[in-house]
Amino acid sequence: MKGTKRFLIKSGTGSSLSEADSDYTIVVDDYRTEAETEGGRLIKYKKNVLNDLFGRSPPQTVTALIEVALGTYAADRLVKRGPTGAKEDEEEMLKSRQIQILYPVADVERWQSLESELNHAISFISRDNFQFRFIDAIDETQSNDGDDSEHCAQIPGADSVALFSGGLDSLGGQSHLTDEGHNPHFVSVDHGRNVGHLVRNFDHLFDGNLTSIGVDEGFSAYENTQFTRSFMYFAFAAAVAVALDVDDIYVPENGILSRFSSLESGWTTTRTVHPLFVKSLNRVFEELFPDRNIEITNPFLGYTKKDVVNSISNKENILFTRTCPHPRELSQKKDDVGHPYNCGECIPCLIRIIGLVNSKHQIQPDELLLDNNHFLKFNFSTVSAETVAHSEQGRQSSLSVFLLGLNTHLSFAYRIQTSTQKELVSSNPELLDPDIFELYERFSKEVFRTVEFFAAENQTLKDYVIEFLSLEDGELDSLT
Known part of the structure; x- marks a missing residue:
């Protein structure tokens, strides 16, 4: 593809692979090691949080899902959209990019069967042309999954996973799911932008029933739209769901922004919980975890923001939330x-x-x-x-x-x-x-x-x- 930016995603633990087919290397690492980036771009996440939930290192499929999601997010941040040249003639206001992601995996046939679905899903939410290529991992330390349920974490009563960001929708989701009789374990992805501080405002609501996973960009970002961040959120939510041996993932976002019908396609506002994207990602999870029934659901798809706010009983909590990205x-x-x-x-x-x-x-x-x-x-x-x-x-x-x-x-x-x-x-x-x-x-x-x-x-x-x-x-x- 003309003008394509090609990224190779590598694990910080090794993975020797020829980089001849890529322009840039993205190294995904945890906070405990100092990865040798060799001029590549480094993105870190607190893998020890998942290790604690699993009681060991997460299964290879879970690790691969997280790494490809983090690598995709990093590539999204590293490619500037550039001038649009938009005029008053309804020309597209956001410039689309050509981005290819190359990633070595152990179970290559399974992942290659998902290339088309991922291409469609990530291109849809990013409004770009993403192409994923999965190839055989050379690193012999990578192996196929064992029994995911053997070392599942024990969190009493947890029947699901729900994302929590400290915004109005996630606070409304916490209230709504509780009122509906669910007992979700909440997951927050702290990738900056005040998320960590916001979530700590609501410690009194969770009594320890929240897992926060830190993500840190070890590079200077060129692009601010971050449309692919929900792929990262959902990957971490799926990892926690596997660790807790639950299937339901709740992602609360009001139907106005989820469906995006009131806006044209050129806005920088996200459509990252759009029903079409959720449907695609559920198909990905179905293929990656065939022995489970992991499924993302948006409980607020039929809600306006007013409906979301009305589901929150405590006005004081509302005033602690922030919606602005x-x-x-x-x-x-x-x-x-x-x-x-x-x-x-x-x-x-x-x-x-x-x-x-x-x-x-x-x-x-x-x-x-x-x-x-x-x-x-x-x-x-x-x-x-x-x-x-x-x-x-x-x-x-x-x-x-x-x-x-x-x-x-x-x-x-x-x-x-x-x-x-x-x-x-x-x-x-x-x-x-x-x-x-x-x-x-x-x-x-x-x-x-x-x-x-x-x-x-x-x-x-x-x-x-x-x-x-x-x-x-x-x-x-x-x-x-």
């Missing part, structure tokens, strides 16, 4: 214990705001913990839809990103409320499903209730929305 880099404000605020400008922050102000908890503007609350403080009379810079869409966070995101969701919500289902299906085929259509009907009302909420303090917001959507007198009130 990049607060440390962008937020100037911090709470009393030093945690950065949500930036208030990116798409996840926009969805968070809509969910909070529509919830039963009566969240007030000063409780939103936003570095920038443009809904309340921005003078919308200074801009129009035509003056918002479309070239800013590829950025993670800015005033232009906020305004573009607001415009996009206003347009989407208005179409949902003023068009027939048949008309909508032509551009959004999944809205033919009555459950998905009903989900977005509820969300559309929440969008306009958010406008109403802040317009009580900022009249320019209401005027802007009326002009942007060309609404008749009184029509805005009917949309809430």
